[in-house]
Amino acid sequence: xxxxxxxxxxxxxxxxxxxxxxxxxxxxxxxxxxxxxxxxxxxxxxxxxxxxxxxxxxxxxxxxxxxxxxxxxxxxxxxxxxxxxxxxxxxxxxxxxxxxxxxxxxxxxxxxxxxxxxxxxxxxxxxxxxxxxxxxxxxxxxxxxxxxxxxxxxxxxxxxxxxxxxxxxxxxxxxxxxxxxxxxxxxxxxxxxxxxxxxxxxxxxxxxxxxxxxxxxxxxxxxxxxxxxxxxxxxxxxxxxxxxxxxxxxxxxxxxxxxxxxxxxxxxxxxxxxxxxxxxxxxxxxxxxxxxxxxxxxxxxxxxxxxxxxxxxxxxxxxxxxxxxxxxxxxxxxxxxxxxxxxxxxxxxxxxxxxxxxxxxxxxxxxxxxxxxxxxxxxxxxxxxxxxxxxxxxxxxxxxxxxxxxxxxxxxxxxxxxxxxxxxxxxxxxxxxxxxxxxxxxxxxxxxxxxxxxxxxxxxxxxxxxxxxxxxxxxxxxxxxxxxxxxxxxxxxxxxxxxxxxxxxxxxxxxxxxxxxxxxxxxxxxxxxxxxxxxxxxxxxxxxxxxxxxx
Amino acid sequence: xxxxxxxxxxxxxxxxxxxxxxxxxxxxxxxxxxxxxxxxxxxxxxxxxxxxxxxxxxxxxxx
Numbered sequence: 278x279x280x281x282x283x284x285x286x287x288x289x290x291x292x293x294x295x296x297x298x299x300x301x302x303x304x305x306x307x308x309x310x311x312x313x314x315x316x317x318x319x320x321x322x323x324x325x326x327x328x329x330x331x332x333x334x335x336x337x338x339x340x341x342x343x344x345x346x347x348x349x350x351x352x353x354x355x356x357x358x359x360x361x362x363x364x365x366x367x368x369x370x371x372x373x374x375x376x377x378x379x380x381x382x383x384x385x386x387x388x389x390x391x392x393x394x395x396x397x398x399x400x401x402x403x404x405x406x407x408x409x410x411x412x413x414x415x416x417x418x419x420x421x422x423x424x425x426x427x428x429x430x431x432x433x434x435x436x437x438x439x440x441x442x443x444x445x446x447x448x449x450x451x452x453x454x455x456x457x458x459x460x461x462x463x464x465x466x467x468x469x470x471x472x473x474x475x476x477x478x479x480x481x482x483x484x485x486x487x488x489x490x491x492x493x494x495x496x497x498x499x500x501x502x503x504x505x506x507x508x509x510x511x512x513x514x515x516x517x518x519x520x521x522x523x524x525x526x527x528x529x530x531x532x533x534x535x536x537x538x539x540x541x542x543x544x545x546x547x548x549x550x551x552x553x554x555x556x557x558x559x560x561x562x563x564x565x566x567x568x569x570x571x572x573x574x575x576x577x578x579x580x581x582x583x584x585x586x587x588x589x590x591x592x593x594x595x596x597x598x599x600x601x602x603x604x605x606x607x608x609x610x611x612x613x614x615x616x617x618x619x620x621x622x623x624x625x626x627x628x629x630x631x632x633x634x635x636x637x638x639x640x641x642x643x644x645x646x647x648x649x650x651x652x653x654x655x656x657x658x659x660x661x662x663x664x665x666x667x668x669x670x671x672x673x674x675x676x677x678x679x680x681x682x683x684x685x686x687x688x689x690x691x692x693x694x695x696x697x698x699x700x701x702x703x704x705x706x707x708x709x710x711x712x713x714x715x716x717x718x719x720x721x722x723x724x725x726x727x728x729x730x731x732x733x734x735x736x737x738x739x740x741x742x743x744x745x746x747x748x749x750x751x752x753x754x755x756x757x758x759x760x761x762x763x764x765x766x767x768x769x770x771x772x773x774x775x776x777x778x779x780x781x782x783x784x785x786x787x788x789x790x791x792x793x794x795x796x797x798x799x800x801x802x803x804x805x806x807x808x809x810x811x812x813x814x815x816x817x818x819x820x821x822x823x824x825x826x827x828x
Numbered sequence: 829x830x831x832x833x834x835x836x837x838x839x840x841x842x843x844x845x846x847x848x849x850x851x852x853x854x855x856x857x858x859x860x861x862x863x864x865x866x867x868x869x870x871x872x873x874x875x876x877x878x879x880x881x882x883x884x885x886x887x888x889x890x891x
Contacts, residue, residue, distance in 0.1 A: 283854055287847055294843050301834060322836060454836050461840060465878065469871045476863040606860035608851045608868045 278424045278602045284611025291615045292439055294458065295622070299443025299451040309654040312448035313634045314380050314538065320545045322457055324552040327363075327536040328560070329456035332463060333624020334416050337564055337617065341600075342593035344568020345583060347506045348492030349827050350499075351568070352561040357519040360554045360820040362527035364813035367551040369792075370528050371537055371809075373705050375546040377789050380538075382531040383639040389704045389790045391712030392643070397719055398697070399639035402531060403632055405690045407665050410628035411672020417621035418673060424598055424614075433673055436618070440626050441666045444633075445659060449539060452630040456536075459619040464556075466616030467563050467597075473604050474570035477579065487573040495827040508752025517758025521765040525698035532631040547809040554816040558823060571596045629665045636661040688730070695761040696722020696768030703772050708784065708791045714776030722768025729760045835890065841883030848876030 280288075306312045318326075343351040379385040383402065387395035418432035443451045478484045484493075491498045491505060498505035499514055509517075527533060527550070537549035574581045581603045584592040601613040637658045646653075700719055703710040731742030733749065735756035740746040750756040787794050805811045848871075855869025 283850065287850065290843070290846060294839060298839055305834065454839065457836055458840055458843065461844070461878075465844070465875065469867060473863045473865070473867065476865075604862055604867075606862060606868055607858075608854045609871055612847065612851070612871070 281607045287611035299446040302447030302451045323540045323549040326453040326456045327553040329460040330627035334621040337620040340564040341568040341597040344565035345572045358523040362523040363550040363554045366528045371547045390715040401693045406628040406632040407668040410669035413624045415673040415676040452626045459623040466612045478573045509755045513758040521761040632665045692726035695764035699769040706792045711776045713779045714772040718768040718772030721771040722764040725767035726764035835886045837886035844875045844879030
């Protein structure tokens with residue numbers, strides 16, 4: 278792929294804008310709260326930032342790849358695996374996060390349970406965010422190396438340097454402002470590709486005609502695991518993805534929840550994930566459709582063909598970049614590549630700012646130096662910003678040497694995340710849940726996940742605890758979803774049992790933290806769309822309609 | 829000026845207007861056709877319109 282001066286100019290304009298935004302916003306940062314949790318954002322900004330924080334490279338490149346590999350079933354990651362959880366977060370969980378005045382998700386756990394539960398969540402989250410950021414950086418450098426022949430180190434230095442400049446200067450506000458700009462760039466930069474691609478395959482009817490029936494159906498192939506390319510059945514999809522993993526991510530991951538927590542008031546905080554659900558429901562048409570178009574073009578003998586690796590296997594991860602290179606002329610190619618870079622940087626900045634907050638509030642202030650001045654915490658937060666990015670860079674280089682270590686890290690973090698939603702569900706809706714119950718439940722869920730992975734195999738992975746695996750899953754996806762269900766169930770059951778066996782917390786300590794002991798905010802009055810529940814029901818109705826379109 | 833730049837709509841508007849004008853200009857001068865469309869021209873106009881709208885909203889708020 279060859280870029281011209283115009284393409285490089287567009288990339289330079291974009292980088293200039295994101296750095297300028299960071300530098301201009303620097304003067305708005307006057308204290309640690311302004312740097313880490315600025316609660317003054319308008320609703321439209323928090324809503325777009327909410328989905329943009331998740332619109333990293335994994336989503337933009339990964340969903341196009343999954344579209345080509347699994348077909349329209351990939352939409353389950355949105356219509357089953359995101360929207361219901363986002364609505365649940367807005368309607369039921371935000372009142373506790375926002376109303377408790379906690380500055381972070383781990384801090385809510387400290388208020389609701391105890392310090393050991395907070396420490397477990399804070400340390401695992403902080404480690405996960407910087408390593409995820411490093412993986413994002415590694416992915417970007419590899420992409421630029423393959424597509425443009427750029428040096429690995431130059432790509433790392435450029436992306437990490439730009440993200441450091443704007444997050445160091447403007448903190449959370451700068452990260453969120455840039456996430457919004459990145460959202461529009463990604464959507465508007467990829468949309469022309471979808472339009473041109475659809476024209477090439479003969480519209481939506483042509484697309485359907487060129488693809489096998491199973492690639493254009495989302496629910497029918499789930500009758501049995503063997504009937505679809507994902508190798509999962511409807512129960513695994515609904516329970517594993519639609520409940521455990523989806524609610525575990527969207528309702529408890531501070532990276533996304535933080536975007537709602539910076540809203541100016543409770544009602545806006547509640548509506549942030551729900552309003553975000555509307556564009557999120559339509560995102561498959563931007564990120565998955567290119568994968569389907571690529572497959573249809575390949576099958577119909579077009580000059581565009583899906584990329585193939587050196588060993589002859591399909592290189593699905595390069596679906597979107599190769600489509601951009603095939604269809605986009607000079608100029609628009611620069612926009613497309615800038616959009617890809619923006620998605621990597623958006624993911625990295627989101628991770629780094631979430632890391633800053635958790636490190637400063639939940640680790641440093643909580644356990645290292647509790648009673649320092651605000652000026653000191655602001656200094657620590659800026660230092661954490663630099664430190665987080667440096668660890669990300671080190672992780673990216675580590676990935677070049679030990680690719681398996683990255684797989685292992687992601688696996689371990691998956692074990693920690695899967696049971697988390699059970700802890701929050703019980704914590705927010707069952708006042709009898711105790712700190713000991715939550716902590717032992719989380720450990721048990723994590724262990725259950727590790728044991729399930731150790732005794733089963735799928736696609737050659739897992740089974741590290743035995744020479745004779747107990748069960749072989751038809752696909753890695755089926756294994757991951759089953760592990761999530763088992764981990765969640767173990768955490769839920771152990772939390773309930775241990776809570777009943779330990780001393781209950783007094784009701785007075787749980788006010789504002791648990792359903793039933795928290796006064797419900799007045800949401801009546803005003804237009805229907807200012808009511809989170811009404812708005813949430815409309816979002817769910819839209820999702821049902823979208824699911825029905827591709828049954 | 830700083831107040832305007834602090835308004836996110838101004839930043840978004842300025843960026844898309846600038847990129848839109850560049851794309852549309854290139855589309856007019858070179859006119860590369862993709863799937864029967866002058867893709868740079870159409871996308872450039874769409875970007876510029878979006879950018880202009882965003883800028884107008886920002887300027888109205890400052891006034």
